[in-house]
Amino acid sequence: MFPNNSRNDSAPSCEDCTTRATSMFCNVELPQLQKLSSEKTSSFYKKGQTIFYEDRQPHGVYCIHSGKVKIHKYGENGQEQIVRFARPGSIIGYRALLNGDKYSASATALENTLACYFPKQTFIELLKSNHDFSLLTIRQLAADLRTAEHMLTSMAHKFVDERMAEGLILLKECYGFEAESSTINAVLSRRELASLTGTTTETAIRVIAEFKEKNLIRINGKRIELLDIEKLYKIANMQAS
Amino acid sequence: MATPLLNCSNENKTIKVVFRNQSKCKNCRLKRRTIFSGLNTTLFDKPGVKQLSCFERNSVILQSGNTQPHLYCIREGWCRIVYGDVKEKPSTLWFAGPGDLLGLSSIYSGGKNSFSVIAVGHVTACRISAPDFQQLLPKVNGLSLRVAKQLSIEIERLEKRTTALHRRFIQKETAKNILHIFKKSDIALGKKISLLSLARKINVGKNEIKVSLTAFMLDKLIRQEEGKITITDKERLLLVAMNEDEWN
Numbered sequence: 001m002f003p004n005n006s007r008n009d010s011a012p013s014c015e016d017c018t019t020r021a022t023s024m025f026c027n028v029e030l031p032q033l034q035k036l037s038s039e040k041t042s043s044f045y046k047k048g049q050t051i052f053y054e055d056r057q058p059h060g061v062y063c064i065h066s067g068k069v070k071i072h073k074y075g076e077n078g079q080e081q082i083v084r085f086a087r088p089g090s091i092i093g094y095r096a097l098l099n100g101d102k103y104s105a106s107a108t109a110l111e112n113t114l115a116c117y118f119p120k121q122t123f124i125e126l127l128k129s130n131h132d133f134s135l136l137t138i139r140q141l142a143a144d145l146r147t148a149e150h151m152l153t154s155m156a157h158k159f160v161d162e163r164m165a166e167g168l169i170l171l172k173e174c175y176g177f178e179a180e181s182s183t184i185n186a187v188l189s190r191r192e193l194a195s196l197t198g199t200t201t202e203t204a205i206r207v208i209a210e211f212k213e214k215n216l217i218r219i220n221g222k223r224i225e226l227l228d229i230e231k232l233y234k235i236a237n238m239q240a241s
Numbered sequence: 242m243a244t245p246l247l248n249c250s251n252e253n254k255t256i257k258v259v260f261r262n263q264s265k266c267k268n269c270r271l272k273r274r275t276i277f278s279g280l281n282t283t284l285f286d287k288p289g290v291k292q293l294s295c296f297e298r299n300s301v302i303l304q305s306g307n308t309q310p311h312l313y314c315i316r317e318g319w320c321r322i323v324y325g326d327v328k329e330k331p332s333t334l335w336f337a338g339p340g341d342l343l344g345l346s347s348i349y350s351g352g353k354n355s356f357s358v359i360a361v362g363h364v365t366a367c368r369i370s371a372p373d374f375q376q377l378l379p380k381v382n383g384l385s386l387r388v389a390k391q392l393s394i395e396i397e398r399l400e401k402r403t404t405a406l407h408r409r410f411i412q413k414e415t416a417k418n419i420l421h422i423f424k425k426s427d428i429a430l431g432k433k434i435s436l437l438s439l440a441r442k443i444n445v446g447k448n449e450i451k452v453s454l455t456a457f458m459l460d461k462l463i464r465q466e467e468g469k470i471t472i473t474d475k476e477r478l479l480l481v482a483m484n485e486d487e488w489n
Contacts, residue, residue: 073400079411081403083400083403095393095396095397096393098386098389098390099393099394104397104400105400124386127385127386128383128386131379131385134385134386134389135378135379135385137385137389138349138385138388138392139349139350141346141349141389141392141393141396142345142347142348142349142350142392143350144392144396145346145350145392145395145396145399146346146350146355148396148399148400148403149324149355149356149399150355151399151400151403152324152334152399152403153324153355155403155410198410199410200414200443202442
């Protein structure tokens with residue numbers, strides 16, 4: 001599938017972008033923003049469409065303007081593992097550029113997504129010339145590293161219900177709640193929840209049913225409402241942020 | 242090698258020895274193996290910025306859960322980066338050796354160390370204070386990019402380990418299911434197992450089951466003849482499955 005560029009949903013210029021405030025480009029000054037705008041292209045991705053594939057050579061980075069994206073990889077056996085989520089303002093695919101390596105994971109739209117693409121040279125030049133931007137990039141990498149560390153310890157040490165609680169909290173922290181409710185503002189299939197928690201769909205369904213029975217969550221189709229967040233934090237052995 | 246001792250303390254089971262004669266970064270034979278390779282690092286040679294420390298075998302260089310105000314650039318020896326309780330039997334994530342920088346991620350995420358670092362043998366390292374490092378970062382041309390690259394490599398390494406753990410998970414699910422199928426029958430008698438139904442039960446592809454079964458056969462846990470599976474080492478297969486039980 002190829003991104004659809006013909007739609008009217010083209011992203012605004014970087015100078016006028018409302019999501020810029022939440023992205024790594026937040027401190028970039030006007031002349032550099034104008035340069036970024038002139039060199040970027042924006043693409044629309046339908047739900048389920050892949051933005052980039054694991055093991056492909058990167059030629060640039062993507063900044064999510066709207067929509068939600070999962071970063072996932074496949075093990076040698078083809079088992080999917082969700083490693084991270086991206087939201088509006090997130091920049092994805094930059095690690096492979098920094099490494100000079102291939103993409104270590106794929107990025108797939110969880111819902112209709114509009115993303116801007118910046119060529120490699122543009123990104124590297126900005127990193128070299130703008131200290132604030134490079135510092136934010138380093139901080140973002142450190143945060144990503146922490147997420148990876150959490151994921152690893154969680155996969156190795158936590159029981160499946162702990163991992164599921166942690167997964168739900170991660171979703172809530174990344175995408176927040178829908179307006180005036182405690183329903184997670186993201187729609188994930190049971191299979192994706194299983195990929196997030198590193199278990200089988202069967203087990204994921206069982207644990208979700210257990211959480212439902214204990215009145216920790218309420219299910220409405222693919223939407224999940226968190227009824228007792230404190231208890232979920234407790235189950236996940238995490239501290240409420 | 243610097244010799245005269247200035248200070249020798251025993252804190253937290255970590256023996257730190259500070260040397261009077263600091264070797265300069267620009268003369269360091271390891272520089273080309275570090276993230277400082279090719280960069281002008283004269284600022285790091287200013288007095289007070291770095292300090293040479295040494296650690297004895299099995300001493301804890303960085304402790305998980307602690308906030309840490311400095312980085313270590315290893316000069317000699319090897320360390321284990323581990324998770325889990327250092328007093329118990331922690332799992333090794335990877336090894337760090339001469340030229341590697343320790344503690345980079347925690348100073349930028351403002352958090353505590355997620356992992357501990359244990360000296361495998363005698364280790365000497367240059368201790369750089371975190372505030373100094375952060376201050377010098379914009380002043381050393383190209384260093385930010387190197388730090389970013391270093392962090393990317395560390396993430397990559399961790400994600401690979403996560404994928405490996407996940408792969409193990411599928412093997413354990415397969416072992417569990419095979420044992421369940423043989424629950425009430427003689428393991429010496431071959432049984433036909435539908436790969437498709439097994440794959441559906443575990444919610445993986447048929448190929449993933451094939452890969453797991455091949456691994457079991459290579460490990461001599463099972464034997465496959467004429468489409469029938471026979472368990473050849475039940476105890477070890479049970480161990481594989483039990484390990485998974487610990488997870489769940």
